[in-house]
Amino acid sequence: MEKAQLETLNTPTDYQRLPRLSSTFLHWSSVILVATVWASACLFGLYILAFYAAALYQGDMERWNEVLPGLYDRGSAATTSGIGLHFATGGIILILGSIQLMSSVRERYPAAHRWIGRVYVLASLLAAVGGLSFIALKGTIGGPVMDIGFGLYGILMFIAAIQTYRHIRVGRVEQHRVWALRLYALAIGSWLYRMDYGFWFFFTKGIGHTDTFSGPFDQVMAFFFYLPNLLVTEAFIRANNYRASTALKILASVILLLATSFLILGTYFFTIHYWGPAILNWLPDLT
Secondary structure, three states: OOHHHHHHHHOOOHHHHHHHHHHHHHHHHHHHHHHHHHHHHHHHHHHHHHHHHHHHHOOOHHHHHHHOOOOOOOOOHHHHHHHHHHHHHHHHHHHHHHHHOOHHHHHHOHHHHHHHHHHHHHHHHHHHHHHHHHHHHOOOOOOHHHHHHHHHHHHHHHHHHHHHHHHHHOOOHHHHHHHHHHHHHHHOHHHHHHHHHHHHHHHHOOOOOOOOOOOHHHHHHHHHOOHHHHHHHHHHHHHOOOOOOHHHHHHHHHHHHHHHHHHHHHHHHHHHHHHHHHHHHHHHHHO
């Protein structure tokens, strides 16, 4: 065989390069999404602590009802404690969960990763229990549909937290990471819930929304703030499997980039108008 023919056989064709390019595309699209989620979720976690915790220690609990009516009930310590526990731990899991996503922390500081993970799982369980207790004792403002949607959300978070811990306890690292991703996809639900509403009001002026959160859009949102997250996570998990097809990896990459664009725009808007001012007003109280 002549030299030119050998060089042709040894040179990768476009068809042969495509699987490697799709893997690289998926890797970097996931890195960009994780970085965006990390920054945005940390900001929202600080906002939750700044807004709800600050209202608690300042004795102005009525501020809770400015965001979602009916959260604070002066006559029911049990329901207030349940939703307070949900919000306090919710802010913690957004911050800690974002740290747990960082591979540098897992690889360089495994002991810190383990201890942060324990606190993260415990906070997730408490957030689920707090939210479920509020629903059981009082119910949500949106009625049965919102009760079911939010109740399912709390149950899924509880299950994901248990599974994340259970698998690592018996050394099933890969299953542990898969469930940890699912848990984080659920953890960011409260953050996406507000972001989705913000975009909806901006583009449609609130079509399908009512003050009692029982309109058509509100009923969709009772499930939409966490189910799509899980679908994206499942696509990511399967696309990262070495047996995944090139087409699946490219499709997953496109979905991740679209999600990233949505989050960057939403984070900018909410940081400028809501999260940033609340955090800046809270910081002097800590010093």
